Amino acid sequence: MVERGVDLGVDIGGLRLRYPTLMGSGCYGSGEEFAAFADLSKVGGIVLKSVTRLPRSGNPMPRLVNTSAGLLNAIGLQNPGIDWYLEHEVEKFAQRPCKIVGSVAGFSVADYAYVCERLAARLEIAAIELNISCPNVASEGETFACDPRLTAEVVRAARGVTKKTLIVKLSPNVTDIAAVAREAEAAGADALAVINTVRGMGIDVERWRPRLGNVAGGLSGPAIRPIAVLAVYEVARAVAIPIVGQGGIETLSDALEFFLAGASAVGIGTANFTDPRIPERIADGLAEYLAKRGLRSISEIVGKANLGFASAHEYEGDAG
Ligand SMILES: Cc1cc2nc3c(=O)[nH]c(=O)nc-3n(C[C@H](O)[C@H](O)[C@H](O)COP(=O)(O)O)c2cc1C
Numbered sequence: 001m002v003e004r005g006v007d008l009g010v011d012i013g014g015l016r017l018r019y020p021t022l023m024g025s026g027c028y029g030s031g032e033e034f035a036a037f038a039d040l041s042k043v044g045g046i047v048l049k050s051v052t053r054l055p056r057s058g059n060p061m062p063r064l065v066n067t068s069a070g071l072l073n074a075i076g077l078q079n080p081g082i083d084w085y086l087e088h089e090v091e092k093f094a095q096r097p098c099k100i101v102g103s104v105a106g107f108s109v110a111d112y113a114y115v116c117e118r119l120a121a122r123l124e125i126a127a128i129e130l131n132i133s134c135p136n137v138a139s140e141g142e143t144f145a146c147d148p149r150l151t152a153e154v155v156r157a158a159r160g161v162t163k164k165t166l167i168v169k170l171s172p173n174v175t176d177i178a179a180v181a182r183e184a185e186a187a188g189a190d191a192l193a194v195i196n197t198v199r200g201m202g203i204d205v206e207r208w209r210p211r212l213g214n215v216a217g218g219l220s221g222p223a224i225r226p227i228a229v230l231a232v233y234e235v236a237r238a239v240a241i242p243i244v245g246q247g248g249i250e251t252l253s254d255a256l257e258f259f260l261a262g263a264s265a266v267g268i269g270t271a272n273f274t275d276p277r278i279p280e281r282i283a284d285g286l287a288e289y290l291a292k293r294g295l296r297s298i299s300e301i302v303g304k305a306n307l308g309f310a311s312a313h314e315y316e317g318d319a320g
Pocket of ligand 1: 024025026027049050071073075077103131169195196197219220221222224246247248249267268269270271
């Protein structure tokens with residue numbers, strides 16, 4: 001979309017968005033719940049809640065815990081399963097005024113390929129995001145996204161069943177996210193989403209018990225933003241494919257950090273729970289920010305904070 005002479009559109013590995021914003025998986029439903037509060041024609045796209053082969057009822061309650069600078073969640077991938085989803089949900093997505101990205105989760109490589117193939121076959125689904133922050137039950141339960149070899153395997157399998165844009169969502173819960181990113185790219189990813197939630201826990205000091213029913217959860221919101229910005233910065237130097245940067249974005253300035261670190265679009269998740277108009281404000285603010293500097297597209301700021309270090313080791317004096 002051209003606003004103030006600025007083209008806010010972006011191309012994310014073949015997925016063309018009118019605005020450079022994607023609503024984070026699990027944080028926006030399919031848009032229906034937000035239509036009364038937000039202008040869906042002013043968001044680039046919605047990433048749907050992750051869907052699995054079989055229905056899942058999710059983790060024991062409580063599943064959400066507020067913290068001083070973010071939200072801990074352990075929903076446990078509650079979803080109706082791919083059969084129900086295709087039969088009852090997907091046709092509604094045709095009416096949305098923005099792109100709809102399906103999100104696939106699974107517990108084996110075969111699961112991912114199966115769900116991906118069925119979801120991607122639908123015209124309502126413009127692209128597929130792989131949520132690989134799940135344990136692989138076929139081996140020792142290690143998380144796909146935490147093992148470069150497993151990441152490559154699952155991406156290759158998904159690549160084999162669809163030609164649609166394949167976005168692979170990386171986890172920050174690794175030592176070297178750039179190494180995982182390189183494997184995902186080599187295995188056929190068209191784009192990367194960086195990052196999913198950061199592992200965390202809260203404890204109720206009156207009851208002496210974990211606050212989440214599942215004990216551990218994923219932290220999102222402003223607390224994780226600096227973690228996410230660094231992850232985008234490092235991944236951007238490691239791969240040539242576009243990045244959707246996300247983690248704690250609430251304002252234009254937050255979003256700009258991600259573009260300057262190397263993201264071509266931004267994901268907005270938790271912030272929508274408190275203010276569903278944040279994505280619109282970011283889009284408007286971006287047009288103004290770029291126009292004021294005489295710039296005509298987002299690509300002119302992507303990665304501009306990169307100082308050109310050859311490797312992370314060159315600035316590794318980060319121990320405090
Ligand atoms: C309640 C909740 C549910 C989520 N569910 C999913 C999910 O099903 N699949 C997924 O890939 N990410 C899921 N996420 C992660 C978000 O999409 C996003 O990547 C993460 O929260 C970081 O961005 P944010 O700080 O803007 O929320 C979930 C996050 C929250 C808070």
